[in-house]
Amino acid sequence: MVVKNICCLGAGYVGGPTCSVIASKCPEIKVTVVDKSVTRIAQWNSEKLPIYEPGLDEIVKARRGKNLFFSNNIEKAILEADLIFISVNTPTKTFGNGKGRAADLKYVEGAARMIADIAKSNKIVVEKSTVPVRAAESIMNILKANNEPGVSYQILSNPEFLAEGTAIQDLMHPDRVLIGGEETPEGQLAIEELCSIYEHWIPRKSILTTNTWSSELSKLAANAMLAQRISSINSLSAVCEATGADVSEVAVAIGLDSRIGPKFLQASIGFGGSCFQKDILNLVYICESLSLPEVAAYWQQVIDMNEYQKTRFTAKVVQSLFNTVSGKNITLLGFAFKKNTGDTRESPAIHVAKTLLDEGASLNIYDPKVEESQILYDLTHPSICESPEEVKKLVKIYPDAYSATNGAHAVVICTEWDEFVTLDYREIYRSMMKPAYIFDGRKILDHEELINIGFHVQTIGKRLPRPLSTRMWSGTAVV
C-alpha cells in the first residue's frame, strides 16, 4: 500500500502542527485533521488559528484547502484514510484507580472505538499521543474485538518530540523520528509505509525503528530525563543562593563537559507545560504497578523538586516584600508556560498567581500571547480558587507591560518573552511604588543595570546586592 490519504484524530498542539508539516512536505498526500470540537475546527479554518506557534500560520495558509483539511466529519476522514494518527489528549486521571498519576486513556480508547466502528478497509493506526507502555496492545484489542470482517490493522507507535514555541522548527528538523511496530513481516511493512512519509524531508538515518514497547517507553523516558535536568539545576540553584555561587556560571561550567552538554540547564521558576509532569506521573504509576517502588520514588523526586522550586520562589517574593503582600499590587509579566506559545497548561505563573492571591495581593498581568479569558479561566478554576468572583476583583489583565507595571509594588517575570528584556526599565521604575522590586524568575534581565536604576532585584540561583542608595556598606550586602 502507498499512503495517499492520512487522517489525524485530534486537532490540538500536536495534531495541527504535525499534519500541517506533513501536508506541506507531501503535496501528493491528502491530510485531514479531525476533531470532536466544532469550535477548534472552526478556528483551524479561520484567519486566527487556535494555537500560536511561530511559522505555523504560513504553512497552514499555503496548504489549507489544497491537501490539508480541518473537519468535524470524522466518519468520512476515517473511511478515506490509509493511515490514521491518534493525536488525542492523554491527561492525568482525576478519578478512580491511579487518580492524580495514571494517564487517562479514555480519549485514546474513544478514538480506537471510532476507528473500529467506522473503518471498512485496512488501516495503519499510529499512536502519536503519549501513552503508557503497552497501550498499543489495548488499542489492538479494541480494534480486533470490533472490526468489520476482512478489515485488518497494524498499530505503530510514533511518539512526537516537538516542543511548543519551536514546533515547526522541531518538525522540519527533528533530532530523530521514532517508529515502533510489530516484529512481524506485516509490522515491518507498516513501519516502512510510515518511514516513506517522513523520508519526504527527513534523512533515513534520522528515522529510528524499534519494537513497539521501546518506542512507547522512549517517549516517557525522554520527557522524564529532560525534566530531570531542569530539576537538577533548580536544586543546585538553591545551593547557589545559600552559598554565593552563581547557577548560570555553574551551568556553563558543567555544560561544557561534552558528556553533560549545555541544553536544558536553565534554572527557572520551575518547569510547566502540559506534558512533563503528566508523563513523569505516568511513569511513576507504571513503575509502582510493576512493583518497582525504588524506581517510582526516583522519578517522583523530579516532580517534588519542581514543586519545591515554585514554592521557594514565591515564598521569596512574599518574604522580600516585608512578609506581606496583602493589599499590594504585584505585576506578573508573562503567563504562558514558556515563551513563543500562548499555552498556559501547568504554567508556573498559575502557581505564583495563586499563592500571591491567597496572600491577599492584587495582580496585574500581561502576556503577549495569552488571551484575557484564558488567564481568568485558569485563575478561577475550582482547583485554584474557592471564590471566582473574588479573583475577578483582584486580577486585572493589561495590554502591555508599561500599563501593567504602573503603580505596582513589585514585578515578577514568569515567562522569558524576548520583549521583557528590552523594556525601558527606567520608565517602569519611575511609575512604580517605592521601594520597587523585580523578581526575575527566568534569569533574563540585566540585574546590574536594574540595581543601578534603583530596583531591589531577586533572581534564581544568585545573590544580588541591594541598590546603592540603600547599602549600609559597599558591595556585599544582599537584598
Ligand SMILES: NC(=O)C1=CN([C@@H]2O[C@H](COP(=O)(O)OP(=O)(O)OC[C@H]3O[C@@H](n4cnc5c(N)ncnc54)[C@H](O)[C@@H]3O)[C@@H](O)[C@H]2O)C=CC1
Ligand atoms: N503539546 C505538546 O507539545 C505535545 C504533546 N504530546 C502528546 O500528544 C497528545 C496530544 O496533545 P495536545 O495536542 O497537546 O492535546 P490537545 O488537548 O491540544 O488536543 C487534543 C485534541 O483531541 C481531541 N479529541 C479527543 N478525543 C477525540 C476523538 N475521539 N476524536 C477526535 N478528536 C478528539 C480534543 O478535542 C482535542 O482538541 C498528548 O498525548 C500529549 O501528551 C506529545 C508531544 C508534544
Ligand SMILES: O=C(O)[C@H]1O[C@H](OP(=O)(O)OP(=O)(O)OC[C@H]2O[C@@H](n3ccc(=O)[nH]c3=O)[C@H](O)[C@@H]2O)[C@H](O)[C@@H](O)[C@@H]1O
Ligand atoms: O511531550 C511533550 O509535550 C514535549 O515536552 C517538552 O516540550 P515543551 O513542554 O513544549 O517545552 P520545553 O521547552 O521542554 O519546556 C518545558 C518547561 O521547562 C522549562 N525549562 C526548559 C528548559 C530549561 O533549561 N529550563 C526550564 O525551566 C520551560 O520554561 C517550560 O516551562 C519536550 O521538550 C518535548 O520534546 C516534548 O515533545
